[in-house]
Structures are given as C-alpha cells and as structure tokens.
Amino acid sequence: MKAIIYYDVGDFRLEDIPVPKIGPGEMLVRVRACGICSTDLYRAEYRRAKPGSVLGHEISGEVAEVGPEVKRFSPGDRVAVLHHAPCGACYYCMHAQEPLCDQYRRTNVDPGGFAEYIRVPSELVEKTVIKIPDKMSFEEATMIEPTACAVRAISKSRIFPGDTVLVIGGGPLGILNAQVAKAYGATQVIVSDHHDLRVKIAEEVGVDYAFNARKVNVEEAVRRLTEGRGADLVVIAVASSSAVQEGLRIIRWGGRVCIFGDFRDVPQPNLDVDPKLILRDDVTILGSWGCAPYDYYAAFNLIKSGRVKVRELITHRFPLEQFNDALKVISSKECMRVVLEI
Numbered sequence: 001m002k003a004i005i006y007y008d009v010g011d012f013r014l015e016d017i018p019v020p021k022i023g024p025g026e027m028l029v030r031v032r033a034c035g036i037c038s039t040d041l042y043r044a045e046y047r048r049a050k051p052g053s054v055l056g057h058e059i060s061g062e063v064a065e066v067g068p069e070v071k072r073f074s075p076g077d078r079v080a081v082l083h084h085a086p087c088g089a090c091y092y093c094m095h096a097q098e099p100l101c102d103q104y105r106r107t108n109v110d111p112g113g114f115a116e117y118i119r120v121p122s123e124l125v126e127k128t129v130i131k132i133p134d135k136m137s138f139e140e141a142t143m144i145e146p147t148a149c150a151v152r153a154i155s156k157s158r159i160f161p162g163d164t165v166l167v168i169g170g171g172p173l174g175i176l177n178a179q180v181a182k183a184y185g186a187t188q189v190i191v192s193d194h195h196d197l198r199v200k201i202a203e204e205v206g207v208d209y210a211f212n213a214r215k216v217n218v219e220e221a222v223r224r225l226t227e228g229r230g231a232d233l234v235v236i237a238v239a240s241s242s243a244v245q246e247g248l249r250i251i252r253w254g255g256r257v258c259i260f261g262d263f264r265d266v267p268q269p270n271l272d273v274d275p276k277l278i279l280r281d282d283v284t285i286l287g288s289w290g291c292a293p294y295d296y297y298a299a300f301n302l303i304k305s306g307r308v309k310v311r312e313l314i315t316h317r318f319p320l321e322q323f324n325d326a327l328k329v330i331s332s333k334e335c336m337r338v339v340l341e342i
C-alpha cells in the first residue's frame, strides 16, 4: 500500500509498505480521508516523530476487514477513528483527566492516517471508533477529532448562558472553539486573526464578530460589546505568549482564560502574570489538551446536527501523491484545513 513516510524536517516520501496484519479484536480500515493537523507538522518540524514513521491522526474510512471477536463493526461500515483511547480505570481516568492516562498516550493507529490502510488496535475498536451516517462525508468526519478537542476546552472553561467569548487565533481550531462556545450557550462569540481569509470563514460559519487584528483594536471592540467589562472567556487558539498577554488584558474580572494553542515547541513560552490578577481580580487561567471518548461523541453529534459547521473549514484537498504540495499550501497560510483524500 502507499503511505507518506516521514524522514526529517521537510522530508516526506511516498513509499510502498506492507498492509498491516490484524489480530483478534482489531480492524483493518481503508483510509478515505485524513486531515493534516498542525500537531503533525509540529512533530515533523521539531523532530518529535521517528524517522520512518507515518503521521496523521484525523482519520475516516471504511472497514475493510474485522478480526475475530469484533462484534460492533463489519466490512463496509463507514467510520471515524480516534487515535487515543483511555483505559477508564487508572487514577487520571477516575478524575476525568483522560489525556494524562498512560494507555491514552500509548495507543495509536498503525502505521498512521497518511496511508491507504490502518490497523485499529482493540482498545480503539472498543472505545473510539464511530460509525458515521451516509450523509456525513469522509472529509467532514476527519473534523470530529479536532472538534472534540474544542468540546473539551469549552467544557473545561465553563460557559454560562449569555457569555461573551473571545477566541484569539482564527485557524481551524480557533473557529471550532468559537462554534462550540456558541453551541454551549455563549451569545457573543468573537474571533480575531491576522488573515482576511480566516476572518471571512469565521463570519461564514456564523461567528458573531470576526476581526482582523491588524485593522481593528480587538481590546476596544470587546470592551464596547461588553459594557466595558471585557470577555467572560478568552480562548487562546494560537501558540503565542503575546496572545496570552493580550487575553489577560481583555478578560473581565472573574473571567477565564483557556490556553489551547500548542506551546510545546515554542521557544521561551514564558508568561508575565501578576498574581493579583488571579487573586484579587479572580481570573482563572486554565489549559486544555486532547479529548476523551465522551468529547468525541459530543463532537460527532454537534457536527451531525449542523450545530458545528466543518465543511466551510476545509479549503484544500489533495491525494496522497501530492502530500508535498499540501505542505506548501499550509506554509503559505492561504488556507484553513487541508485534507488528504486517499
């Protein structure tokens, strides 16, 4: 089968590798679509992936073969596959902190979504594979995983009906956070970004206000919309310390700031925070990373019901053979979500 193999920074190659063999409780899935996520690109850029490995984790496809003991699925089923399954029984799982679970961090599909076939291990078959309805396209189903990460962030951030939410960073995950916040009851959702394309797409999916921060003073705009108070919740959907500082300026007393952008490889991601902001102004700073099976199901339902629109976020599609062209589009920033159709 064909797969995109990662070797080094900027060195991805299309190669032929064997189709994985499956065992009891496992499934072979013919991948139909896989989103290219910034997490995959970070891993490649900062050499966190092993040379010779296959990346890609936002996966949908068709069940090609089921191993003995698989009851819930049969060949031909259309499915979305989440790549991490928590054990459900460890200390962290018992505290609903599944992304800290050892099994969660260990589980993955084999070899990865940028390939024609994947072996889905039994833990995932049991907990995180979802049958998708005919009316949901494969490319829409690739957005369930990122939406689930937004569901988790917004759930952790405790939205109250009528809240004003500012999302700094209008990439796919920023706009998903904005839409999920609205579905959770926020009445004013604002997205700020530096790219007109992203501002336009944010407006298209029904965000209340989308600003290009190069042209609009976002802090002033949020104050105007909140009787001077500031936002109830700010989600930082970009890995930038200055965006967090901006969020801390725009948050109201007693509000929440959720760090969502992936800071793992940002050089010196230090924050200057006045403890009085947390103590006297009662601002809560939290973060959200990953998602659990219940977030995945919530995301699936939000997309299926049309409460979260994902089709508008997919701006480019490429076959596996043109993976390097897809990377060029992503680095140009003139895109939103880029999906491989396999």
Ligand SMILES: [Zn+2]
Residues within 6 Å of the ligand: 037, 038, 039, 057, 058, 145, 146
């Ligand atoms: Zn992702």
Ligand SMILES: [Zn+2]
Residues within 6 Å of the ligand: 086, 087, 088, 089, 090, 091, 092, 093, 101, 102, 103, 104
């Ligand atoms: Zn666990």
